[in-house]
Each structure stands twice: as C-alpha cells, then as structure tokens.
Amino acid sequence: xxxxxxxxxxxxxxxxxxxxxxxxxxxxxxxxxxxxxxxxxxxxxxxxxxxxxxxxxxxxxxxxxxxxxxxxxxxxxxxxxxxxxxxxxxxxxxxxxxxxxxxxxxxxxxxxxxxxxxxxxxxxxxxxxxxxxxxxxxxxxxxxxxxxxxxxxxxxxxxxxxxxxxxxxxxxxxxxxxxxxxxxxxxxxxxxxxxxxxxxxxxxxxxxxxxxxxxxxxxxxxxxxxxxxxxxxxxxxxxxxxxxxxxxxxxxxxxxxxxxxxxxxxxxxxxxxxxxxx
Amino acid sequence: xxxxxxxxxxxxxxxxxxxxxxxxxxxxxxxxxxxxxxxxxxxxxxxxxxxxxxxxxxxxxxxxxxxxxxxxxxxxxxxxxxxxxxxxxxxxxxxxxxxxxxxxxxxxxxxxxxxxxxxxxxxxxxxxxxxxxxxxxxxxxxxxxxxxxxxxxxxxxxxxxxxxxxxxxxxxxxxxxxxxxxxxxxxxxxxxxxxxxxxxxxxxxxxxxxxxxxxxxxxxxxxxxxxxxxxxxxxxxxxxxxxxxxxxxxxxxxxxxxxxxxxxxxxxxxxxxxxxxxxxxxxxxxxxxxxxxxxxxxxxxx
Numbered sequence: 001x002x003x004x005x006x007x008x009x010x011x012x013x014x015x016x017x018x019x020x021x022x023x024x025x026x027x028x029x030x031x032x033x034x035x036x037x038x039x040x041x042x043x044x045x046x047x048x049x050x051x052x053x054x055x056x057x058x059x060x061x062x063x064x065x066x067x068x069x070x071x072x073x074x075x076x077x078x079x080x081x082x083x084x085x086x087x088x089x090x091x092x093x094x095x096x097x098x099x100x101x102x103x104x105x106x107x108x109x110x111x112x113x114x115x116x117x118x119x120x121x122x123x124x125x126x127x128x129x130x131x132x133x134x135x136x137x138x139x140x141x142x143x144x145x146x147x148x149x150x151x152x153x154x155x156x157x158x159x160x161x162x163x164x165x166x167x168x169x170x171x172x173x174x175x176x177x178x179x180x181x182x183x184x185x186x187x188x189x190x191x192x193x194x195x196x197x198x199x200x201x202x203x204x205x206x207x208x209x210x211x212x213x214x215x216x217x218x219x220x221x222x223x224x225x226x227x228x229x230x231x232x233x234x235x236x237x238x239x240x241x242x243x244x245x246x247x248x249x250x251x252x253x254x255x256x257x258x259x260x261x262x263x264x265x266x267x268x269x270x271x272x273x274x275x276x277x278x
Numbered sequence: 279x280x281x282x283x284x285x286x287x288x289x290x291x292x293x294x295x296x297x298x299x300x301x302x303x304x305x306x307x308x309x310x311x312x313x314x315x316x317x318x319x320x321x322x323x324x325x326x327x328x329x330x331x332x333x334x335x336x337x338x339x340x341x342x343x344x345x346x347x348x349x350x351x352x353x354x355x356x357x358x359x360x361x362x363x364x365x366x367x368x369x370x371x372x373x374x375x376x377x378x379x380x381x382x383x384x385x386x387x388x389x390x391x392x393x394x395x396x397x398x399x400x401x402x403x404x405x406x407x408x409x410x411x412x413x414x415x416x417x418x419x420x421x422x423x424x425x426x427x428x429x430x431x432x433x434x435x436x437x438x439x440x441x442x443x444x445x446x447x448x449x450x451x452x453x454x455x456x457x458x459x460x461x462x463x464x465x466x467x468x469x470x471x472x473x474x475x476x477x478x479x480x481x482x483x484x485x486x487x488x489x490x491x492x493x494x495x496x497x498x499x500x501x502x503x504x505x506x507x508x509x510x511x512x513x514x515x516x517x518x519x520x521x522x523x524x525x526x527x528x529x530x531x532x533x534x535x536x537x538x539x540x541x542x543x544x545x546x547x548x549x550x551x552x553x554x555x556x557x558x559x560x561x562x563x564x565x566x567x568x569x570x571x572x573x574x575x576x577x578x579x580x
Contacts, residue, residue: 013382020379021394024401024459030423031412045421089305096301105298112306115313117508117568119516121537122561123316125323125550129330130316149308179297208405210519211537215545226405233411233523242415249408256403264396 035059035246042243058247066228066248067220075225076255077140079207082147086202087195089149094157095187099169109158116151120211128215138218147206153198160194161187193267200263204256225252317561324555329548337551344555354556356531357539360446361560364535365514365567367450368457373507376458380465381495385477395466398459406456406519413452414439414524439524442532449520449533457513461506468502469495504575508568515564536560 034042036054062068096102097109127146136142164187172182188195213224223231229252235241324344326337348354379398383391401409416424417438425435438448476498480490496503518537521527527534536556544553 010386013386014388016378017382017386017388017391017394020458021390021397023455024394024397026423027412027416027455028397028400030416034415046426047421047423049423089308093302093305096298100298100301102295102298108302108306111314112309115309117512117564118313118317119512119537119557119560119564121516121518121540122320122557123313124541125330125544125554125557126316126319127312128544129319129334129550132330146312149305149312151309154305179293179301183301204403208403208407210405210407210522211541215541226407229405229407229411230523245411246415249411252408253404256405257400260400260403261396264399 031246031250034243035250037243037246039240039243042246043240058243059251061241061244062248062251065244066232067223068225068228068248068251070221071223071225071228074140074222075207078143078147078209078213078224079203081144082206083199083202085144085148086150086153087199090153090157090198091188091191091195092183093149093154095161095183095191097154097158098161099164099166099187109154112151112154114151116155124211124215127212131216137216138222139216140222142216143209143213146212147209150202153202156198156201157191157194160191164190196263196267200259203259207256228252320554320557320561323551324558326551327549328551330544330550331548340551344552345559348552348555348559353531353534354536354539357527357534357536358559358563360531360533361515361517361535361537361563364446364450364453364517365511367447368453368514369507369510371450372454372457372461372510373503375454376461376465376506377491377496377499377503379458379462380469381491383462384466384469395459395462399463400459401456402460402463404456407523409452409456410520410523413448413455413520417448417452440529442529445525445529445533449517449524452520453514453517457510461510464502464506465499468499472498500575504571507571511567511571512564515560515567536563 033050035058036056037048037051038053038055038057041048041051093112097105123146131137131142131145134142134145136145168186168190169182172186177185207224208226209224210226210230213227214230217223217227220231229249232245232248235245323337325339325341327340327344328334328337379394383395416422417436419425419435419437419440422438424438428435436444439445472495476494477490480494485493516537517535518541521533521535521538522541525533527538537560540553540556540560543556544550
C-alpha cells in the first residue's frame with residue numbers, strides 16, 4: 001500500500017522530468033536529423049521529421065565549402081592555450097588562497113572574485129585599443145591576451161583546496177619539501193576533480209567565445225569555429241544549404257560535448273559540490 | 279583553535295613570507311591588467327569624445343556629455359529597457375524551474391533522472407552562436423518545427439522572432455533552453471550537501487512537498503541559489519551573442535540590448551567614448567542587481 005502510494009505520488013515528478021528531458025532533447029534531435037537529410041528533404045514544407053535515407057553528404061559539402069580544418073585548428077589553439085594558462089594561474093592562486101594566511105589575503109581574494117561579475121562588454125573598448133596598439137589585431141595571440149586568468153577558476157580551485165587536510169601538507173614539510181613541491185606532489189593530485197572540471201569549463205568557455213574573437217580576428221584564415229558558424233548565417237537565405245548549415249553547426253559542438261561526457265564519466269558530480277559549499 | 283595557530287606558526291618557520299605572493303602573483307597581475315585596468319580606462323574614456331581609430335592622446339574631454347547624450351537617446355533607453363526585461367524574465371523563469379528540476383532529480387531514485395540531468399547540461403556546452411542558429415530554424419514562422427508541433431497540439435502558431443511583440447520572448451526561450459541544465463547542475467550539487475534526514479523528518483511531521491521546499495530546501499540551498507541567480511543576472515544583462523546572430527536588435531528595436539548597442543556605437547559608428555559610457559551604465563546596473571541579490575541572501579542568512 002505504502003509502495004503504491006509512493007508510486008502514484010511519483011507520477012507528476014516523472015512527467016515533469018520527461019518533459020524537461022524532451023525540451024532539452026528535441027532541438028538536439030532536430031539538429032542531428034536535419035544534418036543527415038538530403039537537399040530534397042530539407043527544403044520540404046511541412047518539414048520532414050526523420051530523414052528517409054540518412055546521408056553524410058551535408059558534412060562533405062560543409063568541408064568543401066568552408067575552411068573547417070583551419071577553423072578547428074584555430075579554435076583548438078585558442079581554447080587549448082587559454083585553458084592551459086587559466087589552469088596554471090588558477091591552481092597556483094586558488095591553492096595559495098586556501099592553504100596560506102597572509103596579509104591582505106581575504107581582501108585580494110574578494111577583489112579578484114568581484115571580477116567574476118564584470119560583463120565582458122565593460123572591458124571591450126580599452127582591451128581592443130590595447131591589442132590594437134600592441135599590433136596584435138587579427139592574430140591568435142591578440143585573442144589570448146585577456147584569456148589567461150579567470151576569477152571563476154581561482155574560486156573553484158580555492159573552494160576545493162580548502163578541503164585538503166593540513167596534516168598532509170605538514171607531513172610534506174617535515175620531509176623537507178618546498179612549498180612549490182608540496183603543491184605539485186600533494187596538492188595537484190588531490191585537486192584532480194576540480195582541475196578536470198575547471199579544464200572543461202575553461203575549454204568550453206573559450207571555444208564558444210564570440211564577441212571578443214569577432215572584433216579581433218578579421219581574415220577568414222584566422223577564424224575560429226564559432227566565427228565560421230556565424231558566417232554560415234549568410235547561407236541561411238539559400239534554403240538548399242540548410243542541411244550543410246546543420247552539419248557545420250553539429251561539427252562545431254562535438255568537441256565540447258565529448259569533453260563534457262568524458263569529464264562527467266571520470267568525476268560524476270564534476271567537483272561542483274565543493275564549489276557550492278561554504 | 280590551538281591547532282590552527284600551530285599551523286600558522288609552522289608555516290611562518292618553514293617558508294619565506296613572499297611564497298604566497300609568488301603563487302597569487304600571475305593570476306592577480308593578469309586580472310589587474312586585463313579586467314581592472316580596462317574598467318578604469320573605460321570610465322576615463324567615457325568622459326571623452328574619441329573614436330578608437332585615433333591615439334588615446336587625440337581624446338577630447340567632454341565631461342559627462344556622453345552620459346547626457348545616451349540618456350536622451352530613445353534607442354539606447356529602449357535597449358536599456360529590453361536588457362532589463364530580458365534579464366528579469368530569464369532569472370524569474372530559469373532559476374525557479376532549475377530549482378524544481380534539481381529537487382526532482384536529486385530525490386528521484388530512477389536512473390533516468392541522471393540522464394535527464396546530463397541531457398539538460400549538454401545544451402550549456404553548445405556555443406550560443408550555434409544555439410541561435412539552431413533555434414532560428416526551429417522558430418521559423420513558416421514550417422518551422424515548433425510551429426508544426428503547435429499545430430499538432432492545437433496551439434495558435436506564433437511569429438516568434440519575426441514580430442516585435444514576440445521576438446524578445448523568443449530570445450528568452452532559447453536562452454533558458456541553453457542555461458537551464460547549468461543552473462540545475464549547480465543546484466543538484468548543492469542538494470547533495472543537505473542531509474536527507476531533514477527532509478524525511480519534515481515529511482514524517484506531515485509537511486507537504488511545497489512546504490518542505492520553502493521551509494527546508496530553499497534556506498539550506500541559499501549559497502548555490504545565490505550563485506546561480508548572480509550568474510543568471512550577469513549573463514542576462516550582458517547578453518549579446520544570440521541577439522547579434524538572430525535579430526541584430528530588430529524587428530524595430532524590440533530586441534536591441536545594451537551590449538549590442540555599445541558594440542555598434544564603438545565599432546560601426548566610431549564613437550568609443552559614448553560606447554564606453556553605455557558599458558559603464560551596464561556595469562553599474564550589474565553591480566546594483568548582483569549586489570541586491572547578495573544582500574538579500576545575507577538577510578536570509580540572519
């Protein structure tokens with residue numbers, strides 16, 4: 001009886017969960033289905049829900065029409081180098097904020113944390129001018145300039161590092177390890193879930209960046225994947241290219257999805273619980 | 279307490295006082311150089327007449343003229359209003375829905391619940407530009423899949439991005455689709471920190487699910503809720519990507535937002551001083567909104 005009651009009470013919850021799942025899944029389904037359609041199916045009205053004969057032609061066409069290879073290389077360089085830099089600066093700073101006490105520590109941490117709430121547009125004009133003055137317009141280095149450190153990263157690592165037991169560090173010190181060695185040999189292995197989570201967030205964030213690369217990069221050779229997708233828009237007027245646009249869009253999101261599924265598999269809650277606790 | 283001071287002592291003996299500073303220096307210097315200094319520069323530029331194409335020395339001091347101009351500019355005021363409506367609608371829908379989803383997912387024993395969470399989060403890792411492109415097709419007024427589904431279930435079809443009446447709400451819809459899973463994930467992580475016993479004890483005492491949500495879950499979830507609300511506000515107030523891809527502010531200014539207006543003013547019209555003033559107004563708006571949320575959450579704490 002009790003079990004039955006529980007089961008009946010669970011029905012609205014299940015319906016809501018399924019509705020949310022469908023809300024999230026439907027556009028993704030539509031993206032994949034449309035990328036697999038042939039031109040004669042993609043132009044049909046009312047739309048065809050499932051391609052009768054799934055075809056990869058649209059992907060071939062996307063590679064033929066667009067510099068996808070160089071865009072992927074540029075995006076991997078920008079997102080990869082930014083992520084590496086953010087990891088290095090965040091781990092060092094987040095660790096120090098968590099395990100050391102020094103004058104002005106809390107004030108400095110709050111100041112850095114506050115920059116998390118600065119909308120990117122607030123720094124765009126001066127940053128553009130700085131990059132322009134340094135002669136770095138239309139270069140990958142120019143895009144990297146403001147992407148080497150990030151308050152969210154410092155915060156995430158610090159929250160996680162606060163849970164590291166002091167005894168471990170003291171044991172290291174007793175063995176004569178320097179503070180740098182303690183971070184590398186004891187800290188980094190313990191911080192692995194947080195580092196993996198941060199790596200995912202940083203990579204996704206910089207891979208997806210739009211406004212900053214848009215103003216810095218001008219020649220198509222330097223375009224990132226996102227700028228290429230942006231450029232696909234000019235094709236949207238031609239209905240027959242719609243499957244190619246879907247295919248290009250699908251290609252653009254695959255690296256992030258693979259990265260997310262991989263981090264989730266390795267660290268099920270992705271270090272989030274430490275990030276949100278006191 | 280004793281343990282803590284012993285630890286401090288040991289550190290003081292074991293290492294140079296410069297060590298912590300060396301650890302925090304790279305991040306601090308980069309943040310100062312690429313965020314804090316540009317904000318101050320932005321404030322300074324906003325008091326001048328300047329196109330970005332000339333050297334800084336060519337700037338002309340105009341005092342608060344740029345601010346006077348933009349507050350008289352109907353188009354900017356419209357953008358300011360749209361930005362507030364967009365961010366407000368985003369927060370008011372996304373955070374409560376994420377809260378309900380998070381409670382359902384973390385209380386559910388079904389394996390499918392975790393799959394739903396992963397599915398929801400997947401939308402967050404997709405570039406906004408791709409989200410916008412995809413939803414542009416989905417919401418196509420003629421023969422778009424969403425209107426086709428509406429027809430199937432007997433709902434009136436909508437002009438979506440094509441009408442000034444519905445365009446901003448269409449952008450809110452796709453932004454919620456993109457971020458819902460992110461906020462849900464943050465809140466699920468927060469819920470795992472709350473012992474189940476609190477909820478079970480209240481249930482035994484006869485408290486219904488709604489009562490338990492307000493009396494137990496929300497107060498205990500204060501920190502992640504504050505975090506999610508703040509992130510939501512910042513992303514909503516700073517929105518640019520989807521607007522630029524889908525509507526460029528139209529139709530008839532109904533989706534123009536501050537970031538888009540500032541980018542155009544600086545890069546299309548070469549009025550960087552005026553654009554800087556707009557970004558300062560937005561920054562103050564974000565500080566007030568996020569500050570308000572942080573204060574409210576402090577009040578809840580006491």
